[in-house]
Amino acid sequence: MKLKNEMSLTFESRSSNEGFARSAVASFISQLDPTIGEITDIKTAVSEAVTNCIVHAYKESVGQIYINVKVYEGAVVVIKIKDKGCGIHDVKQAMEPLFTTGGEERAGLGFAVMQSFTDKVKVISKEGKGTTVTLEKRLMSRIKDV
Amino acid sequence: MDVKIITDHGEMTAKLYGEIDHHRAREMREMIDSAAERNKPSILYLDFGGVTFMDSSGIGLIMGRYRTMNLLGGEVRVLNIPKSMERMVELSGLSALNLFAKGSEKNEVKK
Numbered sequence A: 001m002k003l004k005n006e007m008s009l010t011f012e013s014r015s016s017n018e019g020f021a022r023s024a025v026a027s028f029i030s031q032l033d034p035t036i037g038e039i040t041d042i043k044t045a046v047s048e049a050v051t052n053c054i055v056h057a058y059k060e061s062v063g064q065i066y067i068n069v070k071v072y073e074g075a076v077v078v079i080k081i082k083d084k085g086c087g088i089h090d091v092k093q094a095m096e097p098l099f100t101t102g103g104e105e106r107a108g109l110g111f112a113v114m115q116s117f118t119d120k121v122k123v124i125s126k127e128g129k130g131t132t133v134t135l136e137k138r139l140m141s142r143i144k145d146v
Numbered sequence B: 001m002d003v004k005i006i007t008d009h010g011e012m013t014a015k016l017y018g019e020i021d022h023h024r025a026r027e028m029r030e031m032i033d034s035a036a037e038r039n040k041p042s043i044l045y046l047d048f049g050g051v052t053f054m055d056s057s058g059i060g061l062i063m064g065r066y067r068t069m070n071l072l073g074g075e076v077r078v079l080n081i082p083k084s085m086e087r088m089v090e091l092s093g094l095s096a097l098n099l100f101a102k103g104s105e106k107n108e109v110k111k
């Protein structure tokens, strides 16, 4: 796959940055002229991954969140969301719908949403080191022109 | 204002506006719960008609208010979920709880 464009972004794990993070990714992707539905899907999936860094990875502390977005030929978008937080003990279990370690207000649906709203989700995590979530989505509406 | 609370004949409506994520949901939750504890409504309507975006924090907000109202001895109804967020609701399995109001109930509350 030929790389067409790329951007990276680093910001602190403050909940007030959740809106900024998903909007920044959406606005980068908007060059590909996606449908509103595709933009919403990407914003939703990014919001889930970034929230997980804030709520789970860094919990009470504040750390850095790294986002990298690559656009490949064929309108394939690959988004990496990385933290250097606590890591995930059992990734398979964490990805099960409704599983949460986050208490009452968490729905345990973050990974299920990422999976449903993108084409591919990859999670690499190491306890005590951090987690990288990779989201991949092909923008169907633009396949013809790229 | 992200939440507008309306009380009427022992029922309470919380109209939600803007984007619901983990950050915004916290303030919304605090406003709704403190009003519910004060008013002890028989039914709490959560009106999503003004919501422009939500991630799974919106589902957490509904589930949490379902628990709050259970403790207070009342019920929760969810109104006007935007089309673009229906997939999220389906994914959550919340539809099984019958919280989502149908036609006539909707109109009653909207007026």
Ligand SMILES: Nc1ncnc2c1ncn2[C@@H]1O[C@H](COP(=O)(O)OP(=O)(O)O)[C@@H](O)[C@H]1O
Pocket: A048, A052, A053, A055, A056, A057, A058, A083, A085, A086, A087, A088, A094, A095, A099, A100, A101, A102, A106, A107, A108, A109, A110, A111, A112, A131
């Ligand atoms: N970046 C992360 N760092 C550490 N733990 C994580 C991370 N992302 C997810 N998790 C773990 O996976 C669980 C499931 O995540 P998710 O499906 O988003 O549900 P929720 O956020 O509602 O708990 C979390 O409760 C947490 O234990």
Ligand SMILES: [Mg+2]
Pocket: A048, A051, A052, A109, A110, A111
């Ligand atoms: Mg989550």
